[in-house]
Amino acid sequence: MTIEFEAPKPIVNQQVMLKTVAENMMRPISREFDENEHEIPWSYVEFMHMAMKAAGGGGGLTVMEEKTSPPAPLLEGEGSQKRPPIGYQKLATQIEMLAWGDVGMYLITPGGGLGAAAVAAAGTPEQKEKFLTRFNSDIPTYAAMCMTEPGAGSDTSAIRTRAVLDDKTNEWVINGEKIFVTGGDKSFTHYEKLGKGFIVVWASIDPSAGRAGMRAFVVESGTAGVKINKLEKKMGIRVSDTAAISLVDVRVPFENMLGSATVEKNNTGFRGAMATFDATRPLVAASGLGVARAALEFLKEKLEENGVKIRYGLPRQKLSNVEREVIDMEIMLKSAWLMTLKAVWMADNKKSNALESSMSKVKAGDVTTKITQKAVEILGPIGYTREFLLEKWMRDAKITDIYEGTGQINRLVVARQILGYSGSELR
Amino acid sequence: MYSFEPNEEQQMLIDVVSKYAENDLRTSSNENEENKELPKKLINKGWELGLLQASIPESYGGFGERNAVTNVLALEEMAYGDLAGTLAVLTPSLFATPILLAGSEEQKQNYLPKIISGEWSPYTAALIELSFDFDPNALKTIAEIVSDKIKLNGAKAFVPYAKEAQAILVYANLNGITQGFIVPKDSVGLSISEEREKLMGLNALPMYRVELHDVMIPLSNRLGGASGHDFELILASLRLGSASAALGVAKSSFEYAKNYAKEREAFGVKIAQKQAVAFMLAEMRTEIEAMRLLTWEAAWKMDNHKEDVCVAAYLAHTGAADMAMMVTDRGVQIYGGHGYIRENPVELLMRNGRGFAMLLGLAIV
Ligand SMILES: Cc1cc2nc3c(=O)[nH]c(=O)nc-3n(C[C@H](O)[C@H](O)[C@H](O)COP(=O)(O)OP(=O)(O)OC[C@H]3O[C@@H](n4cnc5c(N)ncnc54)[C@H](O)[C@@H]3O)c2cc1C
Numbered sequence: 001m002t003i004e005f006e007a008p009k010p011i012v013n014q015q016v017m018l019k020t021v022a023e024n025m026m027r028p029i030s031r032e033f034d035e036n037e038h039e040i041p042w043s044y045v046e047f048m049h050m051a052m053k054a055a056g057g058g059g060g061l062t063v064m065e066e067k068t069s070p071p072a073p074l075l076e077g078e079g080s081q082k083r084p085p086i087g088y089q090k091l092a093t094q095i096e097m098l099a100w101g102d103v104g105m106y107l108i109t110p111g112g113g114l115g116a117a118a119v120a121a122a123g124t125p126e127q128k129e130k131f132l133t134r135f136n137s138d139i140p141t142y143a144a145m146c147m148t149e150p151g152a153g154s155d156t157s158a159i160r161t162r163a164v165l166d167d168k169t170n171e172w173v174i175n176g177e178k179i180f181v182t183g184g185d186k187s188f189t190h191y192e193k194l195g196k197g198f199i200v201v202w203a204s205i206d207p208s209a210g211r212a213g214m215r216a217f218v219v220e221s222g223t224a225g226v227k228i229n230k231l232e233k234k235m236g237i238r239v240s241d242t243a244a245i246s247l248v249d250v251r252v253p254f255e256n257m258l259g260s261a262t263v264e265k266n267n268t269g270f271r272g273a274m275a276t277f278d279a280t281r282p283l284v285a286a287s288g289l290g291v292a293r294a295a296l297e298f299l300k301e302k303l304e305e306n307g308v309k310i311r312y313g314l315p316r317q318k319l320s321n322v323e324r325e326v327i328d329m330e331i332m333l334k335s336a337w338l339m340t341l342k343a344v345w346m347a348d349n350k351k352s353n354a355l356e357s358s359m360s361k362v363k364a365g366d367v368t369t370k371i372t373q374k375a376v377e378i379l380g381p382i383g384y385t386r387e388f389l390l391e392k393w394m395r396d397a398k399i400t401d402i403y404e405g406t407g408q409i410n411r412l413v414v415a416r417q418i419l420g421y422s423g424s425e426l427r
Numbered sequence: 428m429y430s431f432e433p434n435e436e437q438q439m440l441i442d443v444v445s446k447y448a449e450n451d452l453r454t455s456s457n458e459n460e461e462n463k464e465l466p467k468k469l470i471n472k473g474w475e476l477g478l479l480q481a482s483i484p485e486s487y488g489g490f491g492e493r494n495a496v497t498n499v500l501a502l503e504e505m506a507y508g509d510l511a512g513t514l515a516v517l518t519p520s521l522f523a524t525p526i527l528l529a530g531s532e533e534q535k536q537n538y539l540p541k542i543i544s545g546e547w548s549p550y551t552a553a554l555i556e557l558s559f560d561f562d563p564n565a566l567k568t569i570a571e572i573v574s575d576k577i578k579l580n581g582a583k584a585f586v587p588y589a590k591e592a593q594a595i596l597v598y599a600n601l602n603g604i605t606q607g608f609i610v611p612k613d614s615v616g617l618s619i620s621e622e623r624e625k626l627m628g629l630n631a632l633p634m635y636r637v638e639l640h641d642v643m644i645p646l647s648n649r650l651g652g653a654s655g656h657d658f659e660l661i662l663a664s665l666r667l668g669s670a671s672a673a674l675g676v677a678k679s680s681f682e683y684a685k686n687y688a689k690e691r692e693a694f695g696v697k698i699a700q701k702q703a704v705a706f707m708l709a710e711m712r713t714e715i716e717a718m719r720l721l722t723w724e725a726a727w728k729m730d731n732h733k734e735d736v737c738v739a740a741y742l743a744h745t746g747a748a749d750m751a752m753m754v755t756d757r758g759v760q761i762y763g764g765h766g767y768i769r770e771n772p773v774e775l776l777m778r779n780g781r782g783f784a785m786l787l788g789l790a791i792v
Pocket residue numbers: 114144145146147148152153154155179180181182183234242399402403404405406407408409412427702
C-alpha cells in the first residue's frame with residue numbers, strides 16, 4: 001500500500017466518454033424534464049442501456065460482476081500484472097460525472113439500483129443468479145428498494161410492514177405501506193419499453209424481535225396486491241420517479257426472502273440493510289458532489305465572463321469576498337471528493353468502511369447544499385433565473401443530505417464509530 | 428491508482444514519531460508553555476528521529492530522498508504531541524529544505540552536511556513580517572543588487588531561534604519577486620531583538636524580531652546562486668508544513684475532547700451521549716479527515732511534479748487553518764469551563780490552533 005492520487009487509466013478513459021454523454025445526452029434535456037415532471041426521457045434511458053451493454057458491463061451502474069461472481073479475488077489478473085480491484089472507484093467516478101450532467105437523470109439510469117444492491121448484499125448465490133441476471137437483458141430494466149414508510153424514515157426499526165408465512169403454500173404474505181420509493185414506478189409498472197423489474201420490500205417477520213426480525217423480500221413487477229398510489233411532486237430531481245406504494249395481501253414465494261428465515265439475536269436482517277448502506281453512502285455522496293461541481297464550474301465561468309478571476313495564492317486579507325467564497329467552495333468540494341474516493345477505495349480493498357462511508361456522506365451532504373446555495377446567492381438574479389440550470393442544481397442538491405441517511409443520522413453513525421458506542425448508548 | 432494507506436516505511440516512521448510525540452512532547456507541552464522554555468534534551472531527542480536527515484541525499488551527508496508525503500505524515504504525528512516542540516525540532520529544516528530544493532551546488536555542499544551531521548543546531552529562516560496583509564509574494568523587506576553585493580533592508584517577525592542561529596535564510600523582495608538570502612550571524616546591520624516575541628500561543632518556542640539595515644551579503648548568498656531561484660515550490664512546501672502541523676494540533680484536541688466526553692457526566696449520562704456533543708465530535712473528525720486528504724493529495728502532487736501543486740498546497744493550507752480553529756474551539760467547548768483553564772491541554776491547543784492562518788514560514792515539508 002501507499003498514498004497515491006493518480007486516477008487509474010480505465011477511470012480516466014471512462015470519464016472522457018461519460019462527459020460526452022453528460023454534455024450531449026443529459027444537459028440539453030435537463031430543463032425539459034424538470035418542467036415536465038413524471039415524463040420519461042427515453043432517449044437517455046435507451047441510450048444508456050445500449051451503451052452500458054456495449055461496454056460489456058450490463059446490469060447498469062453496479063459492481064455486480066464483482067459481487068455475483070464466485071468469491072472475487074482481491075487481485076484482478078491482467079496479463080502478468082496484478083491490480084487491485086477498482087469496481088467501486090469506477091462506479092463512484094461514473095456517478096459523479098453523470099450527476100454532473102443531471103443527477104435526476106443519473107437516478108433513472110437503467111439497472112438494479114438500490115434494489116439490486118440489497119440482493120447483492122443480503123442474498124444467497126441462487127438469489128443473486130435469479131434476480132440479478134435480468135439487468136443484462138436487451139431492454140432497460142429497473143429495481144427499487146422500499147424501506148421508508150409514513151411512520152418510519154430514519155428510524156428504520158419502526159417499520160410496520162409485516163410478512164407472515166403461509167405454511168400451506170410456503171408463501172410470504174406481505175401487508176404494509178411504503179413511500180418515497182426511488183424508481184418504484186419503473187421497477188414495478190409494466191412499460192412496453194422496459195424489462196420486468198422488481199421492488200425489494202423490507203418487512204418484519206417478527207415485530208417482537210425488533211431489528212432482528214427485519215427481512216427484505218423481492219416482489220416481482222406485476223405481483224397482485226401491490227399498488228402504486230402516487231408519484232411525488234418534488235423540489236428537485238423531478239425526472240426521477242418517487243413512488244408511494246401500498247401492499248395488501250401480497251404473496252411472494254418463500255425463496256424471495258433474502259437471507260435466513262430464523263430470527264436470531266445477531267441481527268442478520270438489519271445487518272443486510274446496513275451493509276447496503278455502507279456500500280451505497282459514498283455513492284450518494286458522489287452523486288451530490290457531481291451536482292456541486294457543476295454549480296461551482298458554472299459560477300466560476302460566469303464570474304470569469306464578468307472579469308472576476310480568482311487570485312489563488314493571495315492572503316485572505318487581500319481577497320475579495322467573492323474570491324474567498326469560491327476558494328472555500330473549492331476546498332469543500334475537493335476534500336469531500338477525496339473522502340468519497342477513500343471510502344470506495346476501502347470497499348474495493350475489502351476494508352471495513354462504515355466510518356469513512358458515513359463521513360463522506362456527512363461531508364457531501366453539507367458541501368453539496370452549501371456550494372449550490374452559495375453559488376445561487378453569489379450570482380444573484382443569474383443564479384435565481386430558470387434561464388440557467390444553476391437554480392435547478394440547487395433544488396436537486398438538497399436531496400443529498402436527506403436520503404440514504406440524513407445528515408443527522410450519518411453524524412450519529414460517525415459519532416458511534418469514533419466513540420465506540422452502540423445504538424442504545426447514543427440514539 | 429488511488430491509494431490511501433502509508434507504505435511500510437512510512438508507517439514505521441509514523442510509529443517512531445508517534446512514540447516521541449506521545450511520551451515526550453504531549454506530556455511536557457503545557458509545562459513548556461507555562462515555563463516559556465523547551466529543554467534542549469527534548470529537542471535533541473526529536474532531532475535524533477532523523478526527519479530532516481532522511482530528506483537529504485547521501486551525497487550531502489543524509490540518508491534518503493525528500494518525500495513530501497512522508498514529511499506530511501511525520502509532521503502531523505509530531506505536532507500531535509506539541510506544536511512548539513515540533514517547530515523547534517524542525518527549525519533547521521526551514522534553512523536546509525529550501526537549500527535542498529533551490530540552492531546552488533555550492534550552497535548545498537556548504538551547509539547541508541554541516542547542519543545534519545551533528546546535534547541539532549539552530550539554522551533558521553525569516554519570512555513573516557508584522558503587517559495585517561502579510562503576503563509572502565509581496566514582501567516589504569527589500570533586496571537590491573549593488574554591484575557585486577546584495578543589500579537587504581527591512582524587518583522580520585516571529586523568527587525562531589534567531590538569537591542563536593548560525594545563519595538565517597531571509598526572504599526579501601527583489602524587484603517584485605520573493606527570493607531567499609543567506610545571512611550569516613554577526614553580519615553588519617543585522618540586529619536581533621533582545622526580547623522574545625510574545626504571542627497568543629507558542630510561548631515555549633523562542634522567536635525574535637529581526638531587523639536588517641543595509642546588510643550586505645555576497646551575490647553567492649542568494650538562494651540558488653547569482654541567478655536566484657523559483658520561490659513557488661518553497662512556498663508550497665511551507666504551506667504544506669503549516670497544514671500538516673494544523674492536522675496534528677487538531678487531532679490532539681479532538682482526542683482529548685473525545686476522551687473527556689466519554690468520562691464527563693451531566694444530567695445522568697456521559698456528555699458524549701448527548702447529540703449536541705456527539706455531533707461536534709463527528710464533525711471534528713470529519714473535517715480533520717477532509718483536510719488530511721487534501722494535504723496528502725497536495726503533497727503527492729509535489730512529489731510527482733504536478734503542475735497545480737501550488738494551488739493545491741494553497742487550498743490545503745487555507746482549509747487546514749480554518750479547520751484547526753474550528754476543531755480546537757470545539758475541543759475547549761466540550762471541556763466546558765474546564766476547557767478555559769490553562770491546566771487543561773485543550774486550552775493551549777485552541778491558542779495554537781488560531782496560529783495556522785498567519786504562521787506561514789515556521790514549518791516546511
Ligand atoms: C426523493 C426521495 C427519494 C427517496 N428514495 C428512497 C428509496 O428509494 N427507498 C427508501 O426506502 N427510502 C427512500 N427515501 C426516504 C429517505 O431515505 C427518508 O426520507 C430519510 O431516511 C428520512 O426519513 P424521513 O423522511 O421519515 O424523516 P425523519 O426520519 O422523520 O426525520 C426528520 C428529521 O429528524 C431528524 N432525525 C431523525 N432521527 C434522528 C435522530 N435519531 N437524531 C437526530 N435527528 C434525527 C432527521 O435527520 C430529519 O432532519 C427517499 C426520500 C426522498 C425524499
